Amino acid sequence: MAKVLLRREDGVAWITMNRPEVLNAWDIEMMDDLVRILSEVGEDEEVRAVVIIGAGRAFSAGGDIKMQKQALDQPLATKLERMILAQRITRYIANMEKPVIAAVNGVAVGAACDMALASDIRIASENASFGEVFVRRGLIPDMGGMFFLPRFVGIAKAKELIFSGDIIDAQEAERIGLVNKVVPADKLETETLELARRLASGPTKAIGLAKKVINKSLVADLETSLDYAIQAQTICYHTEDHAEATRAFLEKREPQFKGR
Numbered sequence: 001m002a003k004v005l006l007r008r009e010d011g012v013a014w015i016t017m018n019r020p021e022v023l024n025a026w027d028i029e030m031m032d033d034l035v036r037i038l039s040e041v042g043e044d045e046e047v048r049a050v051v052i053i054g055a056g057r058a059f060s061a062g063g064d065i066k067m068q069k070q071a072l073d074q075p076l077a078t079k080l081e082r083m084i085l086a087q088r089i090t091r092y093i094a095n096m097e098k099p100v101i102a103a104v105n106g107v108a109v110g111a112a113c114d115m116a117l118a119s120d121i122r123i124a125s126e127n128a129s130f131g132e133v134f135v136r137r138g139l140i141p142d143m144g145g146m147f148f149l150p151r152f153v154g155i156a157k158a159k160e161l162i163f164s165g166d167i168i169d170a171q172e173a174e175r176i177g178l179v180n181k182v183v184p185a186d187k188l189e190t191e192t193l194e195l196a197r198r199l200a201s202g203p204t205k206a207i208g209l210a211k212k213v214i215n216k217s218l219v220a221d222l223e224t225s226l227d228y229a230i231q232a233q234t235i236c237y238h239t240e241d242h243a244e245a246t247r248a249f250l251e252k253r254e255p256q257f258k259g260r
Contacts, residue, residue, distance in 0.1 A: 004033035005055075006041070011048040011200035011259075012193070013041040017112075020056025025064040026111055031085050038092035048200040048259045050096065051192055052119060053103040054112075059128065062110025068137070083142055086111055090144040093118040094215060097208025099199045103192040104128040104179070109167060114143035117152070120211060122179040123195070124170040125188045130178060131167035151218060152177050203241035204259035209233075 005016040015037055017024040026034075041047045054060050067082075093100050093115065102108075102119035109131040116122050116130070124130075132141050132149065140146065141162060150158040153176045161168070173179045183191045199207065209232040217225040236242050240260045248255035 002033070003027075003030040004037055006037050008044075008047060009193075010197055011046065012196040013044070013047040013050045015041070015050065015052045016055050017053070017060050018055045020054075020058070022064060023058035023061035023107060024054040024056070024112070025061045026086075027064045027067050028082065028085070030064075031082075031089065035085065035088045035092065038089060038096070042092060042096040042098070045259065048098055048202075048204045049196045050098060050100045051103055051196050052093075052100065052115065053189070053192075054105055056106075057127070058106035059102070059104045059108040059116065060112030061107055062112045062133070086143050089115060090118045094144070095212075097212060098204055099196075099207055099211065101192055101196055101199075103188055104130070104170075105185070105188055107131075107167075109133045110141075111143050114141055114145040114148075117148035117178075118144050121195070122173075123188065123192050124173060124179040124182045125185040126170055126182055127185050128170040128173070128179075128182075129167050130170075130173050131165065132162045133165045133167065135163060135165040149178075201257060203236075203239065203245065203255075203257045205239045205241060206236050209235060 001018065003018055005018050007014045015034070017030065019025060019030065041050055099121065100119045101121045101123060102116040104116055104122060104124045106125065106127055107129050108116050109129075110133050113130050113132055132145050134141050146162065149161065153161070157176055170179065170182045174182045181191070213225070213228045213232050216228050220228065241255070241257045244257065245255040
């Protein structure tokens, strides 16, 4: 049975972590599959939005405990190789010039919490929970959690969550700004699909460039950010979608974006 599933629907790629018997915990094979599939959908021009979800009752419990046990006796080089592999998942999600939605259907801790944070939008089931639990293993978040979390919830709250390893429920995650929206468990896929289809029908190039400039601006001053915007807007001016949107406005109709 495949550990990561991929299906395409109406311009949306659904990536499902598929080890429900272990709460979708990551082993090396699963991480390899995530990297491969994220790379594939990132390059696929027919895919204009991406959803990541977990099979069963969990988003993901993070690193597989068996893998963590084996790591105790492994050389440092092997541990670093695994960490670099995991970070490739973060890089693909963050750098993909199309929107990525994490549909968090249950527990999302450790590496999976970092994965959700790297996504552009987080929609959580009322049954979801989040935790940067690395400290419980004497470790630190190593997949971008220390970059993204302070930007979402503030430095003080991020330090509290990272230092304590506490797990918070969906309602608290929404209150502090970690997730965009909490929905009933039986509505998660429907609500996510509605948003994903809306984004997938939009001007993909413009959305992708906006994502790129936002991400770069997180570590830039205002002048540099404005320069990034000029570069990105120059590209937008030459897209088919910009021309279509302008014509549609003049003709008083809704634009039909093609993602080009």
